Amino acid sequence: MKKLISLLLALLLTAGAFLSCSEKKEESTEMQNSPSLDAATDAPEEAETEIARANIPDNLPELDFGGADVIIHSRGDDSPTEVVSEEMTGEAVNDAIYERNALIGQRLNVKIDVYVGEGWERYDASVNAIRSSIMASDGAFDIIAGWSARIPALSLEGLFLNLNEMQYLDFGAMWWNQSVVTDLQVGGQLHFLTGDIARSMLSAMYAYAFNQRVAEDNQVEDLYAVVKEHRWTLDYVYNLTSQIYSDLNGNGTPDDEDYYGLVTNCGNDADAYMQAALVSMLSRDEEGYPVLDVDEERLASLVQKVFHLLWENPGGHSTSGGSAWYTNINSFVEDKALFATAVMSGIIGSLADMESDYGLLPYPLYDENQSTYGTRVQDAVSLWSIPIDAKDPDMSAATMEALAAQSWRTVTPAYFDVALKYRYSRDAETAEMVDLIKDSIYINFECLYNESIGNPWFVMRTLMTAKNDNFSSYWASQKKMINRLLGKAVDKMRELGN
Numbered sequence: 001m002k003k004l005i006s007l008l009l010a011l012l013l014t015a016g017a018f019l020s021c022s023e024k025k026e027e028s029t030e031m032q033n034s035p036s037l038d039a040a041t042d043a044p045e046e047a048e049t050e051i052a053r054a055n056i057p058d059n060l061p062e063l064d065f066g067g068a069d070v071i072i073h074s075r076g077d078d079s080p081t082e083v084v085s086e087e088m089t090g091e092a093v094n095d096a097i098y099e100r101n102a103l104i105g106q107r108l109n110v111k112i113d114v115y116v117g118e119g120w121e122r123y124d125a126s127v128n129a130i131r132s133s134i135m136a137s138d139g140a141f142d143i144i145a146g147w148s149a150r151i152p153a154l155s156l157e158g159l160f161l162n163l164n165e166m167q168y169l170d171f172g173a174m175w176w177n178q179s180v181v182t183d184l185q186v187g188g189q190l191h192f193l194t195g196d197i198a199r200s201m202l203s204a205m206y207a208y209a210f211n212q213r214v215a216e217d218n219q220v221e222d223l224y225a226v227v228k229e230h231r232w233t234l235d236y237v238y239n240l241t242s243q244i245y246s247d248l249n250g251n252g253t254p255d256d257e258d259y260y261g262l263v264t265n266c267g268n269d270a271d272a273y274m275q276a277a278l279v280s281m282l283s284r285d286e287e288g289y290p291v292l293d294v295d296e297e298r299l300a301s302l303v304q305k306v307f308h309l310l311w312e313n314p315g316g317h318s319t320s321g322g323s324a325w326y327t328n329i330n331s332f333v334e335d336k337a338l339f340a341t342a343v344m345s346g347i348i349g350s351l352a353d354m355e356s357d358y359g360l361l362p363y364p365l366y367d368e369n370q371s372t373y374g375t376r377v378q379d380a381v382s383l384w385s386i387p388i389d390a391k392d393p394d395m396s397a398a399t400m401e402a403l404a405a406q407s408w409r410t411v412t413p414a415y416f417d418v419a420l421k422y423r424y425s426r427d428a429e430t431a432e433m434v435d436l437i438k439d440s441i442y443i444n445f446e447c448l449y450n451e452s453i454g455n456p457w458f459v460m461r462t463l464m465t466a467k468n469d470n471f472s473s474y475w476a477s478q479k480k481m482i483n484r485l486l487g488k489a490v491d492k493m494r495e496l497g498n
Contacts (some may be wrong), residue, residue, distance in 0.1 A: 018147040025069050032193055038235035054055035055414065057404040059170050063111045065395045072112065073130060073141045075382060077119025082382065083145060084114045086208065093199070096414040100406045108398060115141065120380070126492060127154065130387075134159045137389045142396045144387055145198070149379040152449050156492040160385040163190045166397040173401075175408035177201065180383075183444045188498030192383040194445040196412045197404035203345035203415075204361060204378040206272035207437050208237075213356040214338045218244055223361060224429055227373075227436070231439050233365045234273075237262070237339070242317040244338055256328050261315030263332055263341045266464035267325035271355045272376035273306045274460055275442040276363035281456050282486075284448050290445055291491050292456075292483050300471040302366060306460060306471035313355070324465045332358075343378055358419070359430060362437050374442040383448070412438075452489050 074083045085098040101112045119127035127150050129372055133140045144151065145159070154160065155221045163169055164185075176195040195202050220240065226232045241261025249257040264270075274421075279302065284295035310318040317337075319328055329350045341363075342350070351358060361446055362373040386396045402419035416434055420427075450457040457479070463474060 006394070011365070012206070014205050024384070047271070052467045053371070053373055054409045056174065056409060058401065059467065060168055060398060060401055060405075062399055063107075065392065065398075066109060068110055068395060070112050070117055070142045070395065070399045072111045072145055073115045073126075073134050073145045073149045074145045074388055075119065075123065075126070076116050077121075084112060091356050092414040092418050095410065096411045097199070100186075100403065100411055101289050104399065104402045104406055106392065108402060110395065110397075111401060112399065112403075120147060120149070127151065130154060131157070131159065134387045139389050139391045140388055142390045143400060144385045145382040146372050147379070147386065148194075148383045148448055149451060151385070152192070152381055153452050155385070156452060156489055156496075158496050159388055160191040161266065161388055161390070162188070163189060163193060163386065163397070167394050168401050169193070170440075171402060173405065174204040175404040177441055177443060179281075179441065179443045180448075183289070183447065184242040185370045186290065186445070186493050189493065189497055191354065192385050193400070194383050195404055196382055196408040197384060197400065198382045199407075199411060201377055201381045201441070202412060203343065203348075205437055205441065206269065206275075206349070206376045206378065207342065207344065208361040208363060209332065209342055209347060209351065209358050210342050210361060211221050211332055211335060211338055211340075211356055211358055212316070214244075218338065220338065223351075223359070224433055225341060226432065227361055230365065230368055232361065232366050233370075235367070237364045238305075238313060239308075240311050241289070241316060241339060245315040248336070256317070256331065258317070258331075258336070260317045260331060260337045262309070262313065262341075263308065263317045263328050263337045264339075264341040265319045265324055266310055266467075267344075267376060267461050269327060270306060270310065270460045271378075272341070272363050273302065274457060275374040275376035275447070277302050278370060278372070278374045278442060279368035280444060280446075282444075289493060290486060292479070292486055294479075296475060298366075299475075303460065303471040305464055307467075310464055311467055318464075320465060344419055348404045352421075360433055360437060362433075362440055373436065373440040375437050377441055377443060378429040379450075381443075447491060449489060452485070454478070454485040456482045 003459070072083050079092070084101055085094045088098055104110070105112055115121070117129070117212075126147075128369050130141070130144060130146070130151075131154060144258050170176075171176075171193075176193055177195065180192065180194055181190070196202075214220075215223065220430045223232070226236065244259070244261030245254070246259035247254070248259050278300075279299060281288040281292065283295045286424055310316060314339055317328070317331070321325060324356060327340055327342060327346075329340050329342060329346065331337040333351060335356055347360070365373060378443070384400055386393055386400075390396045416431075420434065445458045446453065459471070459474070461470065463469065468474070
């Protein structure tokens with residue numbers, strides 16, 4: 001089966017390469033040399049590609065759960081719409097989710113429904129409610145799609161089943177994020193999965209958006225080629241953006257009205273440089289349990305590089321103070337910035353009506369010696385788990401696997417099409433870059449368990465919002481406390497593993 005999947009994927013990627021077409025004279029030479037396809041020719045080839053992906057199989061056998069309800073507890077402010085949609089509305093992602101659930105409901109003979117919990121502002125109330133429900137063994141929920149910033153704490157209390165012991169979950173499948181599968185394995189226990197099943201994973205991916213008009217005005221080279229050639233580094237971004245600035249309003253002070261190489265913020269968007277540099281703050285002991293282990297020299301260097309980019313960059317504009325968590329993306333939309341950092345949901349919300357074309361790039365490498373790119377998913381992503389009082393754990397696991405696989409087939413392409421103005425299915429180069437960003441998602445233990453072990457992963461946001469590049473002093477003040485809290489968490493995990 002895995003060989004069949006690999007063959008079908010290879011055919012799919014090969015077919016996708018032939019969908020590239022040149023729509024504007026200003027596009028790159030590579031795109032100009034690609035043959036244009038008229039509407040009559042393009043439609044059947046595009047449909048054939050979509051059908052190929054939509055029919056890639058999973059490993060689930062024929063199952064029948066007798067019409068049982070599958071109740072998924074979901075966060076209130078974002079993720080209910082990644083679980084269910086009430087009706088077809090004509091909106092692509094909504095309809096893809098509706099059709100996914102109808103298909104899986106019929107396939108497994110289940111009825112998928114959602115219990116909507118609190119939003120992020122009051123999610124602690126949901127954590128308490130989930131805890132009370134599970135401890136009372138009332139079987140209210142079959143699956144928990146929890147907010148990744150808070151839900152991991154419940155796993156330390158032994159309230160979720162070990163997914164390693166579940167039938168039907170194919171951890172190696174492309175619809176599960178592999179960094180979670182690998183890095184959240186502790187003492188033979190795995191309590192969470194995420195991947196294409198979580199539309200919030202897609203919407204919370206961080207990327208660099210680039211304004212193609214501003215790139216052409218400044219004679220910027222082919223940035224997709226820079227990424228592919230592994231020249232897309234923090235130093236490259238600084239050297240390029242530092243040359244792009246104009247005081248448009250003539251007041252002699254850099255402000256929101258000026259022209260920049262980079263607009264960003266020093267809060268959430270700064271966090272993403274940790275994953276981009278593939279930072280690891282832990283190693284494992286001989287039994288596989290986490291141990292604090294930080295390459296302090298490399299992390300100090302990363303802090304200095306990011307500080308240089310954000311606060312010592314003549315062409316950079318980083319928001320701070322009360323706006324530290326938001327990028328002034330209006331400059332980008334108005335063709336007054338080459339780059340803007342954003343999550344995918346921000347790109348959809350802010351760039352939908354943008355007149356100039358834009359492209360997406362991964363966050364830059366630490367340096368050219370780094371072997372792969374890394375993508376941060378903001379902690380808004382949902383982590384999927386099975387409570388210990390689930391009425392039928394096999395049904396829960398089968399539903400998760402089926403939803404994840406079908407999401408990969410149809411929901412993810414629909415989401416990227418909306419995010420990129422339908423270029424994902426029509427522009428092979430854009431699709432390749434977006435796939436690279438998604439495939440580079442790096443979610444590690446210390447990022448997800450951050451709030452349970454003293455917030456070690458908030459190094460970048462803490463220092464950048466304080467306009468401080470002294471990592472050594474900061475880390476010396478934090479290390480003892482983080483080590484102590486990590487030790488307590490590991491002790492709980494050892495108890496669960498015994």
